[in-house]
Amino acid sequence: MNDSTSLDHALATSEDSIAAYLTKSPDFFERHAEVLTGVRLTSVHGHRAVSLQERQAEMLRDKIKGLEQRIMEMMRNSSENAAIAQKIHRWSCDLAAVVEARDLPHAITEGLRQVFDVPEAAIRVWDVAAPFSGSLFTMGVSSDVKAFASSLTLPFCGPNLGFEPVGWLSRADSVQSLALLPLRTGPVGAASPAFGMLVLGSPDPLRFDATMGTEFLMRIAEQASAALVRMRPAARTLSAV
Incomplete structure (x- = not known):
């Protein structure tokens, strides 16, 4: 040394x-x-x-400044969350007001476009009651998509990787990011098989980022699923009794 x-x-x-x-x-x-x-x-x-x-x-002083910035960020997040919650409430009320069950798929997607400013939205449902079979919202769904929807326990958010449901959108070529929401009876994460899928798309690659929270998307999926139960065979049988 x-x-x-x-x-x-x-x-x-x-x-x-x-x-x-x-x-x-x-x-x-x-x-x-x-x-x-x-x-x-x-x-x-x-x-x-x-x-x-x-x-x-x-x-x-630096510590206080940092705390003030965190508080401001929390206030902004709280305000944004409250605004989204209000939109979900408004959209849910609109769905509850739909008289004809056949009009629900259109009401769901159109409401998402208008209330949440989602550029692209489409929906497909399967295993519906006989009167709804053959409707546009039941067509173009492969067995692979049905299995994929049933495997999802959370909404999928990420880039457009060419998933089949993207083809349901009217301007599929412009979609850069998307969200895939499984529709099933009960909570999104339930073990029951899915009876539909809701796809949301945007030309903004960050609109549905893989790191985004899915709490509000889960609420949307569950609200849509609850409304669409009216189109399920069991629901029609019960209503006829």
Whole structure:
């Protein structure tokens, strides 16, 4: 070990010893208050020298500023969430007001486009009651899509990778991001097989990002599923009794 390395080691050991001593002796600066007044540190906002008290004040102001920014962000998120919740409520009320069950698929997609400003929306349902068989909203669904919908326990959000349901959209070529929502009886994550799928698309690649939260999309899926139960065979049988 050369002299320079030995000196560095000695200084580090000395600093550690001083730090340990001060930690164990909180009354040191009470006995030697003049030491505090003589300590000069570099300001975090420049290279000028400031007292320990000034440095602490600067650090406290920076901490307060950071907390204020976090509070503002939380307020913005809260306001945005409240606005989305209000839109979901409005959309749900519109669905409840639909008289004819046959009009529900159109009401669901049109409402999403108007209320939530979703550029593209389409829906397909299967295993419906006989009067609805052959309707446009039941066509063009492969067995693979049905199996895929049943496998989803959360809405899928991400880039347009050429999923079959994208073809249901009127302007499929312009879609850069999409959300696929399984429709089933009960919660989205239930074990029951899906009886439909709702696809939302956007030319904005970040509109339905893979990292986005899906809480509100889950509510939309569950509301749509609850409305569409009227088209299921069991629902029609019960209503006829």
